[in-house]
Amino acid sequence: xxxxSQHPSxxxxxxxTSVKIxxxxxxxxxxxxxxxxxxxxxxLMLMATSNEGSKATYEQGVEKDKFLINHASLTLSTxxxxxxxxxxxxxxxxxxxxxxxxxxxxxxxxxxxLTVL
Amino acid sequence: xxxxxxxxxxxxxxxxxxxxxxxxYDTSDPSYGLFWYKQPSSGEMIFLIYQGSYDQQNATEGRxxxxxxxxxxxxxxxxxxxxxxxxxxxxxxxREESGYALNFGKGTSLLVTP
Numbered sequence: 001x002x003x004x005s006q007h008p009s010x011x012x013x014x015x016x017t018s019v020k021i022x023x024x025x026x027x028x029x030x031x032x033x034x035x036x037x038x039x040x041x042x043x044l045m046l047m048a049t050s051n052e053g054s055k056a057t058y059e060q061g062v063e064k065d066k067f068l069i070n071h072a073s074l075t076l077s078t079x080x081x082x083x084x085x086x087x088x089x090x091x092x093x094x095x096x097x098x099x100x101x102x103x104x105x106x107x108x109x110x111x112x113x114l115t116v117l
Numbered sequence: 118x119x120x121x122x123x124x125x126x127x128x129x130x131x132x133x134x135x136x137x138x139x140x141x142y143d144t145s146d147p148s149y150g151l152f153w154y155k156q157p158s159s160g161e162m163i164f165l166i167y168q169g170s171y172d173q174q175n176a177t178e179g180r181x182x183x184x185x186x187x188x189x190x191x192x193x194x195x196x197x198x199x200x201x202x203x204x205x206x207x208x209x210x211x212r213e214e215s216g217y218a219l220n221f222g223k224g225t226s227l228l229v230t231p
Contacts, residue, residue, distance in 0.1 A: 034218050043221045091160060097217060108162035
């Protein structure tokens with residue numbers, strides 16, 4: 001199957017700093033990427049849908065200014081957690097649709113575990 | 118309203134036995150897709166199987182099969198001949214015609230015992 005990478009896999013930062021997470025589709029072009037957040041022993045919650053070359057669509061309750069998403073190319077989307085606080089600590093996972101919409105397969109990155117001290 | 122319901126928070130199965138993980142869904146879209154993912158303790162989401170709403174036959178992928186009952190709006194995952202490595206969280210998800218993103222259930226934790 002298609003491969004999606006995420007970097008970094010784990011990050012620890014101080015409160016108030018910003019953290020950037022990269023999501024790359026390695027062997028296919030992804031016009032649409034998705035960002036999810038997962039709390040321990042909980043389900044994945046969609047944060048936003050990222051379309052190449054346009055603004056991301058955020059889910060209700062997700063702060064746009066807090067979680068900046070950029071999808072500058074067909075293989076790269078980034079999520080920046082600005083002025084991170086301990087409550088932002090979570091597991092962040094991206095996914096990319098493979099093939100033609102509406103994507104009968106979605107491939108997930110390995111996730112990024114963010115810990116804010 | 119919850120669109121995907123997984124009523125089994127935890128399941129046990131003995132090695133080599135079959136196990137069924139339940140999933141019911143709620144949608145008014147005529148076209149939708151149903152997915153199952155496995156999430157081991159490492160956190161990665163592993164795609165297992167997909168069923169389209171118009172597919173006539175139940176999807177199968179190796180030891181995984183999807184028992185799709187459209188009228189009941191259920192999409193249960195059947196794992197045959199369980200292996201110790203099958204121990205993980207399992208998530209059912211749905212993509213509706215109106216969107217590309219996946220709505221996930223709360224997951225079922227499966228433990229395979231020797």
